[in-house]
Amino acid sequence: MLEFRTQGFNGYGVKYSPFFDSRIAVAASANFGLVGNGRLYILGLTPNGVVAEKWFDTQDSLFDTTWSESHENQILAACGDGSIKLFDITLAEPFPIRAWSEHAREVFSVHWNLVTKDTFLSSSWDGCIKIWNPSVDASLATLPTHSCTYSAQFSPHSPSMLSCVSSDSQLRVFDLRTPASASNHLTMSVPIHTPPRAKPGMAPGMGIAPSEALTHDWNKYRPELVACAGVDRTIRSFDLRMPSAGPVAVLSGHDYAVRKISWSPHLSDVLLSASYDMTCRVWTDGSAVGVPGKEGQMGDPMCFGGGREMGKMGRHTEFVTGVDWCLFGAEGWCASCGWDERVLVWDVRAIMGP
Known part of the structure; x- marks a missing residue:
């Protein structure tokens, strides 16, 4: 496990470069x-450990960052003063x-379009999402959510679809190909706390009081699958x-709010989570049936859909606020950051149980 200290600054978001496996x-x-x-911070992984390249x-505070998908040296930062800043690390x-x-208000997430690579989005506590082109001075579109929006993303499978989760416990999906009209491209609004579908022989599940949704992520291999998590400590995939059928998998185990989740870029059933309980955890959603050693299990009665926790990393000493997978090399390296002023680079496979 490698470590870097962000002396005097508390981490909020960490992101691997999509171009270099040694840059975070x-x-x-x-x-x-x-x-x-x-x-x-722009960090480099070297034979001598993690070093600050720039x-x-x-x-004002920074709450999120994302690398440009079209320019290897450009990166966005989401600021607490409501601004978005684009930096070139070579200057x-x-x-x-x-x-x-x-x-x-505060910009809490930024995300680059992974398909067309010529636009990015931002979401804010002011209750809206904005679409941008880095070469244009004004936003291209504004999508109101009427609720504090903590996380927004473009779909990795479609250049025109995007989603968000917000403080009203709704997962919203937008399609920019639809007429704006009164819906502002909104095509779907899913109540995150809908009880899961009852399995054969079980009574229908009881609903849960809505709570703020803080994070979500699209599955990289299954275009229809999105996972959400937040204040109620539970990860749900839809x-x-x-x-309308409710979540297809429910994963419980964190002791406090889940601040960040990220599906694996290598395995379709695996995701990482970072939580205010000072841990990062790796999960399977139970969909890898028939794969030796990865069959879904119902060992935890709180987990629904065959998913389970596969391991826990507890080296942070404060809230863990960010986690991201390395896109390159062996399927397991990731980075996490937290309020303990530490960035950890580690191998998920080292904490996974049998």
């Missing part, structure tokens, strides 16, 4: 993001090359072909 970005904030400056200071001057300031 970390968005961090002073004073836990409550007040003060932010810092965007960093950019901002006047000597520590200033953004572009900035946008249309959001009225099949968008039948959203």
